[in-house]
Amino acid sequence: MADxxxxxxxxxxxxxxxxxKLCRAISLSPSATLWAIGSRSIDKARSFAHQNGLSSSVRLYGSYMEVVEDPDVDAVYLPLPTSLHVQWAVLAARHKKHVLLEKPAALDLPQLDQILEACSSNRVQFMDGAMWLHHPRTSRMRELMTDPQLFGHLNSVHRNSTFCATPEFLDGNIRVKPDLDGLGALGDLGWYSVGSILWAAGYRLPTSVVALPQVTCNSAGVxxxxxxxxxxxxxxxxxPDLDSPRHPHPxxxxxxxxxCSFLAxxxxxxxxxxxxxxxxxxxxxxxxxxxxxxxDFTPATKFVELHIGWSTKPERIQVSSELPQEALMVEEFASLVRGIKRSGCQPDSKWPEISRKTQLVLDAVKKSIDLGYAPVHL
Amino acid sequence: MADxxxxxxxxxxxxxxxxxKLCRAISLSPSATLWAIGSRSIDKARSFAHQNGLSSSVRLYGSYMEVVEDPDVDAVYLPLPTSLHVQWAVLAARHKKHVLLEKPAALDLPQLDQILEACSSNRVQFMDGAMWLHHPRTSRMRELMTDPQLFGHLNSVHRNSTFCATPEFLDGNIRVKPDLDGLGALGDLGWYSVGSILWAAGYRLPTSVVALPQVTCNSAGVxxxxxxxxxxxxxxxxxPDLDSPRHPHPxxxxxxxxxCSFLAxxxxxxxxxxxxxxxxxxxxxxxxxxxxxxxDFTPATKFVELHIGWSTKPERIQVSSELPQEALMVEEFASLVRGIKRSGCQPDSKWPEISRKTQLVLDAVKKSIDLGYAPVHL
Known part of the structure; x- marks a missing residue:
């Protein structure tokens, strides 16, 4: 643990x-400490602190602004409705606070670009809240995928991202309110879907995106x-990899x-x-x-004689994790912040680039839906 | 075993x-026996019989026609290139032979309808060669899916169906030849993909089909x-199930x-x-x-407190099978044939209906591709 x-x-x-969840993650992360919590009222902040058994040393504020202005705060975590991200992330960056931003990062790419520009020009680290990227399992899968013998080139990816929302959620949660999280399931679950697909593709952007003619909206259009x-x-x-004689089938x-769905x-x-x-x-x-x-990893597989079985079985690969993935995310974020603060490092551009590509593809999906499921070329 | x-x-x-594979399946099926094999030359038939250790009682023919005309043959299995299906399946039906037809059943629905009409008017059983439908695992999954508490209504399905074809296959296999299996991977692997999706949907036809703008063809356009x-x-x-108050989110x-792909x-x-x-x-x-x-079956699942895990784990359900699925297919086919032959039963319309719906959707996918990935409404 750091001093x-x-x-x-x-x-x-x-x-x-x-x-x-993030309070717990911060408490588990050796490089970070929870310094302050701000809510729209001091009562809410106190109640949150009490309910979550926070140390009395955590500063409680009755406004968001006080957190952003606290000179002792190094970085902020922003779990606000998406419509508020641009305002508060930009303000935080201008106050030289590093920004850990809950997903979806923004309502659209122009908004995210405002945030990223503010972070960049104030030399603060930006990272979105996609926790799964920080699990050691993710790196283990990447290792296999970068081995040409074991994985080869990428052929196809499919991702499901669903949960069964309660009637209360569907009635009142911020994620189904047009003025708060206007992208609904596409923003919330789609962030994970698109993010993991881009991850699998080594963050090379697709050449085109097309929404399928199957969108379910609530009465407010979310x-x-x-x-x-x-x-x-x-x-x-x-x-160049794909133009080699190993890939003779153009x-x-x-x-x-x-x-992605809130209804499954x-x-x-x-x-x-x-x-x-x-x-x-x-x-x-x-x-x-x-x-x-x-x-499960399935290496190069053929059928056995007569095609009555597989030559190799999928192998279940187990990856242990000393810390939960959200604590590893906080740890990665905090270590980058410390590097900038103490050692004069530049912010790591990897994280804003990942977020930007994710947002760009989300925007293309939204545009395809708005265009009646037309392909959108990137 | 039957007498x-x-x-x-x-x-x-x-x-x-x-x-x-089917020779072995027939030998394992208590209700069926391999009676004859026909090839385009008697030498090929002899060589096949020798290589597969067939009993000397199996009649060997140097033409397809002799099998179809053999009065002692009850039923034929047709593993011919798809372009030959309509000719030989219709001929077999006219000779009152029951028809077990390798997939894809036909090059298009009009061809399949000719086959099905011939089978129906000659009162012979039709079944396509989709073996997985006969595995007891398939029935076990269906049981779970028809339980409203355990499964509920169908939200989404995804199916991959790929194999890594050898250069020899890509160069010369009938499945990549425009005059033999003109549908290529769509016919071969797509039959399984579409078939299992329709199975999951309880064989209700989709309202629309759209191909994704990603089709890889060989130089002959397959x-x-x-x-x-x-x-x-x-x-x-x-x-009516979906109009109940249990589904309040129209x-x-x-x-x-x-x-589906031959390249993965x-x-x-x-x-x-x-x-x-x-x-x-x-x-x-x-x-x-x-x-x-x-x-793996995942029952109604929520997150545990703080969303740091799942409330229930997927359950691995193991289903044993006394016979391989292809022998169960032969057994099902043979028992239907016996019922028709001995007991005057009507052919089971379930199997031709499944094949017809599968072919209809395959045709729609092909049409969507030909229309530049436009939606095709059914």
Whole structure:
């Protein structure tokens, strides 16, 4: 653990439900400490502190602004409704606070670009709240996927991201309110879907995006369920790897599909099919258990004689995790912040780039829906 | 086992590779016996019989016609290239032979309708060669899916169906030849994809089908890889179940996507997400092992407190099978044939209806591709 005065002091802006998970994550992260909590009223902040057993040393504020202005706060975590992200993330950056922003990062790319510009020009770290990227399982899958023998080139990806919202959620949650989280399930669950597909594609943007003609909206027009496909037409993406004699079957393409919904049983599976291997995960967004998570890896497989079985079985690969993924996210964020603060490092551009590409594709899905499911070329 | 003279006498028309698997299946099926094999030359038939250790009692013919005309043959299995299906299936039916037809059943629905009309008017059983439908795992999944508490209504389905074809296959296999299997991967693997999606949807036809703008063809224009989506807009499908107060969120829709490819590692996974439960299978088309096959069932699942895990884990359900699925298919086919032959039963209309719906949707996918990925309404 870092010395107490070396720990990054995080202020939480807003007492959303997800903030409870982050309080615990910050408490588990050796490099961070929870410094302050701000809510729209001091009573709400006090009640949140009491309910979550926070130390009395945590400063409680009756406004968001006080957190952002607290000179002792190094970084803020913003679990606010998406419509408020641009205002508060930009304000925080201008106050030289590093920004850990709950997803979806913004309502659209122009808003996110305002945030990223503010972070960049104030030399503060930006990171969105996609926790699964920080689980060691994710790195383990990446290792396999970058091995040409074990995985090969990417052929297809499918991602489900659903949960069964309660009637109360569908009636009143901020994620179904047009003025708060106008992107609905596309913003909330779609952030994970698009994010994991881009991750699988090594963050190369698709050449086109098309929403499937299946969108369910509530009476206010907020998306409750939708699906889309992303296409990589590698003929239009120069890539020396794919022009080698190992890939003699042009035109070579990659396709990804995803489905997200507030109206279905919990699912968060990812299937990634490569030319030489494939990966299946059941619980990508939030692992079933904290200590250990698994995925199935199927290496180059043929049929046995007479096609009555498989030559190799999928292998279940178990990856243990000393800290929960959200604590690893806080730890990664805090270590970057410390590097900037103490050692004069530049903010890591990887994280804003990931968020920006995710938002860009989300925008394209939304545009495709608005255009009556027309393809949107990127 | 049936008395020897009670067993249904099957003639195989054509010595394709898949015929070897069916020879074994027939030998394992208590109700069937392999009676004859016909190839384009008697030498090929002899060589096939020798290579597969067939009993000397199996009649060997140097033409397809002799099998069809053999008065002792009750039923034929036709593993011919798809372009020959209509000719030989119709001929077989006219000779009062029951027809077990390798998939894809035909090049298009008009051809299949000729076959089905010939079977119907000659009162012979028709069944296509989709073996997975006969595995007890398939019935076990259906049981769960018809339980409103355990599964609920169907939300989404995704199916991968891929294998990594060898250069020799891509160069010369009948499945990539425009004059033999003109539908390529869409016909071969798409038959399984569409078939399992329709199965999951209880064989209700989708309201629309749209191919995704990702099709890889060989130089002769045969599809090597493609993807599509099927949409059920239940507002357009009267269904009292869905108009109940249990489904208060109109407009309610179901979406399915599939990807099929000759250019990727072996995959045959199916993910079915319902409102109350979900099912994931890794090896739907051909189980990894013969004796036992599994699937994962996830009952109604929530997050645990703080959203740091799942309230219930997916349950791995193992289903053992006394006979391989292809022998169960032969057994089902033979028992229907026996019922018609001995007891005057009518042919079971279930099997031709399943094939017809599968072909109808395949045709719609093909049409959508030909129309530049436009939606095709059914």
């Amino acid at each position: 107490e005065d070396e720990r990054v002091r995080i202020g939480i802006v807003g007492c959303a439900e997800i903030a409870r 998306i409750l369920a939708c699906s889309a496909s992303l296409i990589w037409d590698w003929r239009r993406v120069p890539n 035109p070579y393409q990659t396709v990804a599909t995803f489905h 049983n919990l699912s968060m599976d990812l299937a990634i099919i490569g030319s030489n291997g494939s990966i299946h995960v059941m619980d990508l967004t939030i692992p079933i258990e904290e200590q250990s998570a698994s995925f | 020897e003279d009670e067993r249904v006498r099957i003639g195989i028309v054509g010595c394709a590779e898949i015929a070897r 599809i090597l890889a493609c993807s599509a989506s099927l949409i059920w807009d239940w507002r357009r499908v009267p269904n 407009p309610y829709q179901t979406v399915a996507t599939f990807h 590692n072996l995959s045959m996974d199916l993910a079915i997400i319902g409102s109350n439960g979900s099912i994931h299978v890794m090896d739907l088309t051909i189980p990894i092992e013969e004796q036992s096959a599994s699937f």
